[in-house]
Amino acid sequence: MKLPISWLKDFVDLKDLTVIDIADKLTMGGMEVEDIRFAGLPLPERDDHGFKVNGIAWDRDKIVVAEITAVNPHPNADRLTLCELFDGQIHHTVLTGAPNLYPFKGLGQLEKPIKVAYAKEGATLYDGHAEGLVLATLKRTKIRGVESYSMVCSEKELGISEEHEGVIFLDDDAVAGTPLVDYMGDAVLEVKINPNMARNTSILGLAREVAALTGRALKKPVYENQVKGESIEGRIKIEIGNPALNPRFTIGLIRNVEIKPSPYWVQRRLRMIGMRAISNIVDATNYTMFELGEPLHAFDYNVLAARVAGPSAPVVISTRTAQPGEKLTTLDGQERTLSDSNVLVCDSAGALSLAGIMGGAESEVSPKTTDILLEAAAWNFINIRKTANQHNLPSEASYRFSRGVHPGLCLEGLKRCLYWMAQWSGGQVAPGIIDEYPLPPKQAVIEIRASDIRRALGIEIALNEAKSLLERLEFECELVNNELRIIAPPIRMDIGEGVVGVADIMEEIARIYGYERIPETRMADPLPPQRGNPALEREERVRDILASLGMQEIITHRFTSPEIENRLLPKNAAVPPIDYVRLANPIAPEKRVLRRSLLASVLNVVERNARLSESLSLFELGSVFVPSDELLPREPRRLAFAITGKRFESAWDTRIGVKVDFYDLKGLVEGLLDALHLEVSYAPAVHPSFHPGKCAAIIANGASLGVFGELHPLVQENYDFVSPVLAADLDLEAILPLLPALGHPVRPVSEFPPVLEDIAVIVEESLPADRVEALIRQTGGKTLASVRLFDVFRSEQIGAGKKSLAYALTYQSFDGTLTDKDAAGIRTRIIRRLENELDAKLRS
Amino acid sequence: MLEKLNEIEQEALASLAVIEDEAALEAWRVANLGRSSPAMNVFSQMGTLSKEERPLVGQRANQVKVALEKAFAEKLEAVKQAALAKSLATEQLDVTLPGRPAPRGRLHPATQNLRRVLDILAEMGFQVYTARDVESDEYNFQLLNIPPHHPAREMQDTFYVESAQKEGSYSVVMRTHTSPGQIRAMREFSATNPQNPPPIRIALPGMCYRFEQITARSEVQFNQVEGLVVGESITFGDLKGTLSDFARRMFGQHARTRFRSDHFPFTEPSAEMDMECFVCGGKGCPVCKKSGWLEILGCGMVHPTVLQNGGYDPRRYSGFAFGMGPERQIMLRHKINDIRYFWGNDIRFLEQF
Known part of the structure; x- marks a missing residue:
């Protein structure tokens, strides 16, 4: 909502307040000022005022009101004129090219001088002919042989609007010589109106807030409609179909209007607030809507009167919902097909307008219109909201109606609009107003005590002070004993009753009292029971371990597409039917479902970074989304990671080209699971995304915790990778519950010296290494402190289909120093069992 | 014999004075304090001396041996110091060359x-x-x-x-x-x-x-x-x-x-x-x-x-x-x-x- 300061002044005295003061009050009071555009008034001198500011100030001495007394032709140019002009002190001849001065050319001394905005030499203005807003200073020059040093201004040059076709013709009350800034200097605040402040989508609404926030009086409009002619009582009738959709409908009439442009000040205000000026009658409806907040609609009364059944029959205005498929041509010329939730305003001959949103073409005000039937009505805001969205018809009226306009505003809006119409068109307001009000909203009544204020805000505000704060916003208050009885004013739809009403009132008290005046305190309430979040703590631990293993965490979009996830399958493989959680309104086809695979997300990022780094080690931890039979999907937590590229980063003297392989990845898997103190085993696994010979499952208690391995070559082909990618896809829902709750057992450390020894055995190639190690450990028992495989070796000498496994063994006792004989005994038992049970041969 | 010992001492000390590195010093030690060095030979020839000469020559021979050992130890220390000083003066790294990267993980x-x-x-x-x-x-x-x-x-x-x-x-x-x-x-x-x-x-x-x-x-x-x-x-x-x-x-x-x-x-x-x-x-x-x-x-x-x-x-x-x-x-x-x-x-x- 745009708020011109000059208009605000109609309703509240702004003496001693700067534009910045007003912006500040509104912003702190919940109506954030997003920017300020100056058009005449002086810009703030300092920068640290906290607002975005633009626009132009008008120099008091150089930009003044002047009057043109004659418009003469230019000797050398048809499209230019020379104006005789008086600036209050001196007479000038001023060169202009304004098309709206042509009609006066050569008429000699004008009977009635034309009042204009006049800029003298040295004045700073916007260049009226430049694209956008370009500041320029007026300099003495010669145009086609005639000297020029000053100009008559358009709105664009003064920063009022984009208008630059003609110069401004001021109203008659402008006095030559007056600094223009005193006559109409302005600034426009762009005010953000939150949904709970629908009442403030008007100048009067914002003025009420400014008055309340500054403790000043609100000057409501004072005027009287002079009525003339036949009363409309009995001549016009209203029939409301459904009061829930149309709680109130009021009608007035004005006769013998002359359709013509509005006074200049009206046009200027409308343009400053973002509306086009059209004609006095249409402008009056718009002006009143901005002034008071009540949208209005003007019908050509004679069109309606001509359609009634007989000469003495009244005009009957009715409201009803449309027949499904019913058609209406709105005044933008479009034929619209309606649905049965759309509300129509009709007469006996048919539909006239789409209620609260847009008028119909048939009864539109035209240049020939003389009598106006004026509608001010109230509508159900949800219904208007739906209809405006359905027909994609955002308008200033639907903007207001769809946020809620209190039916109490109808009558005031109607009268005020008739007043402006009479003022600007010379018409006569007909006696009588037709007012159907079947469903007045109940005005909320709330009772509060001083303790309510203390409890909510933490401060003492006496009830009589609260009363005066609320009365500034036109709440009706009565202090009885220790209770304040409050009735919401008939402009507000946002105040509830009971506990909700109390909260609503507390907000109003705090807002007007000033949030900044409420002291900061520390909570005195007891600390709640401490529960912690063990699941999250475990996840954070996993993140820390992976980072300590040198991995980079990534976080990706949850939105993806089945095609992107299917890249996990070998090229040309059949795609199994997988059910996804689907978005109803995706922003793009590649973001239309929720991910089911974290591995797919990680591989996308590997691909994106493949050429940016010689090695990558990335992990992501988060939810995937699985459709379920319930309303909401399951959101299991998973972990995926991937490595690729060089095993060691290059340095200036080392260029080791070795690339990571399965065992680098397994080292990370083991590093993670060791750090989590999980006992697991590994088994060959088959998974479509992985190389069949280079894939393992992690097993604990017979269940799989996840798989890892080298990506299948046909999967790698789906991506633009530089090096083979090794990846792991783990199920955190299975892993995290296995973590020891209190702490893993820690082995004691022996004080006695260890005996170190290596043994190498030759076994069948097909024998998994972990079986050899398991047997060594089992045989070595407590005395065998550690077993480490340090070499795997194959050669012709050993024989085809065989491999040599070399282990470094550490024997250590807690009871005393081991002798060589003790060690030899254990060694002999180990070798014997390896030979007997695994067909191993000791390598000499 | 005593004169010979004086000669041995003077020659040895003179040749030690010009030595600058540890290898030459070791050669000097073998030549002048080794089993078959002139000074040690004096001890092995004690048997050929008269009863009167023996204590005098023995005492003197011991003095020469101690003197040469002391001179050697001092020289050894001096040579080591010189070598250290030389290495400290000449072994200069370009400390601005980058270090070898250590893998580092990070959280998002x-x-x-x-x-x-x-x-x-x-x-x-x-x-x-x-x-x-x-x-x-x-x-x-x-x-x-x-x-x-x-x-x-x-x-x-x-x-x-x-x-x-x-x-x-x-x-x-x-x-x-x-x-x-x-x-x-x-x-x-x-x-x-x-x-x-x-x-x-x-x-x-x-x-x-x-x-x-x-x-x-x-x-x-x-x-x-x-x-x-x-x-x-x-x-x-x-x-x-x-x-x-x-x-x-x-x-x-x-x-x-x-x-x-x-x-x-x-x-x-x-x-x-x-x-x-x-x-x-x-x-x-x-x-x-x-x-x-x-x-x-x-x-x-x-x-x-x-x-x-x-x-x-x-x-x-x-x-x-x-x-x-x-x-x-x-x-x-x-x-x-x-x-x-x-x-x-x-x-x-x-x-x-």
Whole structure:
């Protein structure tokens, strides 16, 4: 909502307040000022005022009101004129090219001088002919042989609007010589109106807030409609179909209007607030809507009167919902097909307008219109909201109606609009107003005590002070004993009753009292029971371990597409039917479902970074989304990671080209699971995304915790990778519950010296290494402190289909120093069992 | 014989004087103190001397041996010193050459800042409560005092999930804020003791989703951290005090805050907490868009309807809630002007944290 300061002044005295003061009050009071555009008034001198500011100030001495007394032709140019002009002190001849001065050319001394905005030499203005807003200073020059040093201004040059076709013709009350800034200097605040402040989508609404926030009086409009002619009582009738959709409908009439442009000040205000000026009658409806907040609609009364059944029959205005498929041509010329939730305003001959949103073409005000039937009505805001969205018809009226306009505003809006119409068109307001009000909203009544204020805000505000704060916003208050009885004013739809009403009132008290005046305190309430979040703590631990293993965490979009996830399958493989959680309104086809695979997300990022780094080690931890039979999907937590590229980063003297392989990845898997103190085993696994010979499952208690391995070559082909990618896809829902709750057992450390020894055995190639190690450990028992495989070796000498496994063994006792004989005994038992049970041969 | 010993001593000392390195010194030791050196030969020839000469020559021979050994030790020390001095003087590395890279892992900047926020809140007594990403319309909107078709829904552009429709609109959404967690938490806690529900002080972190185009300024997903306090004596003054404390912990003890009125359907009174811009100190700069203030979080006293929906009687309990965007804080702090960096996961961005 745009708020011109000059208009605000109609309703509240702004003496001693700067534009910045007003912006500040509104912003702190919940109506954030997003920017300020100056058009005449002086810009703030300092920068640290906290607002975005633009626009132009008008120099008091150089930009003044002047009057043109004659418009003469230019000797050398048809499209230019020379104006005789008086600036209050001196007479000038001023060169202009304004098309709206042509009609006066050569008429000699004008009977009635034309009042204009006049800029003298040295004045700073916007260049009226430049694209956008370009500041320029007026300099003495010669145009086609005639000297020029000053100009008559358009709105664009003064920063009022984009208008630059003609110069401004001021109203008659402008006095030559007056600094223009005193006559109409302005600034426009762009005010953000939150949904709970629908009442403030008007100048009067914002003025009420400014008055309340500054403790000043609100000057409501004072005027009287002079009525003339036949009363409309009995001549016009209203029939409301459904009061829930149309709680109130009021009608007035004005006769013998002359359709013509509005006074200049009206046009200027409308343009400053973002509306086009059209004609006095249409402008009056718009002006009143901005002034008071009540949208209005003007019908050509004679069109309606001509359609009634007989000469003495009244005009009957009715409201009803449309027949499904019913058609209406709105005044933008479009034929619209309606649905049965759309509300129509009709007469006996048919539909006239789409209620609260847009008028119909048939009864539109035209240049020939003389009598106006004026509608001010109230509508159900949800219904208007739906209809405006359905027909994609955002308008200033639907903007207001769809946020809620209190039916109490109808009558005031109607009268005020008739007043402006009479003022600007010379018409006569007909006696009588037709007012159907079947469903007045109940005005909320709330009772509060001083303790309510203390409890909510933490401060003492006496009830009589609260009363005066609320009365500034036109709440009706009565202090009885220790209770304040409050009735919401008939402009507000946002105040509830009971506990909700109390909260609503507390907000109003705090807002007007000033949030900044409420002291900061520390909570005195007891600390709640401490529960912690063990699941999250475990996840954070996993993140820390992976980072300590040198991995980079990534976080990706949850939105993806089945095609992107299917890249996990070998090229040309059949795609199994997988059910996804689907978005109803995706922003793009590649973001239309929720991910089911974290591995797919990680591989996308590997691909994106493949050429940016010689090695990558990335992990992501988060939810995937699985459709379920319930309303909401399951959101299991998973972990995926991937490595690729060089095993060691290059340095200036080392260029080791070795690339990571399965065992680098397994080292990370083991590093993670060791750090989590999980006992697991590994088994060959088959998974479509992985190389069949280079894939393992992690097993604990017979269940799989996840798989890892080298990506299948046909999967790698789906991506633009530089090096083979090794990846792991783990199920955190299975892993995290296995973590020891209190702490893993820690082995004691022996004080006695260890005996170190290596043994190498030759076994069948097909024998998994972990079986050899398991047997060594089992045989070595407590005395065998550690077993480490340090070499795997194959050669012709050993024989085809065989491999040599070399282990470094550490024997250590807690009871005393081991002798060589003790060690030899254990060694002999180990070798014997390896030979007997695994067909191993000791390598000499 | 004594003269010969004098000669031996003088010659040996003379040849020692010119030695400069350890190898020559070792050769000198073998030649002059070795088993077959002239001085040692004197000892082996003692038998050929007369009884009278023997003690004199023996004493003298010992003197020569001790003198040569001492001279050798001194020379050895001198040579070593000289060698060390030489090596210290000549072995100069280019210390500006880069070191060999040590592998380093990192957490995503969003995780880093999320932890920072949660750590500070934890010290202030807020425990972390996590809730789901896909929510029902009921929890995301209705129970938070946002009925269907309410104008407040326009404040939050919503992703809908294909699901059963109710009155023409989808009943499942991607959560637009972490606030549905407020209802889930309140209901969970109040169920433990419906007559006397326990007080609440929780932080609700999580990914939220808004239906927007992805541009430098807008993203379809972003983290939010929300705080919720419910108790029997919680006031708006407590809200201001707690959040100003938080701002000082998060941004430094000098951080100045202001609270201005705002609107959220689930709080009343509602406020926006601004912080004086830490880049320009309030004078106005591009980071604060010339306003001098940075919007840090939205907050307010929990709406009675929301308390009621959570199982807390609003006549007895009150509370406050607040919500902030951790990624926005990172952007402000590091002057990042493209929000797409966060989920773009370009390694060149991530490695800077």
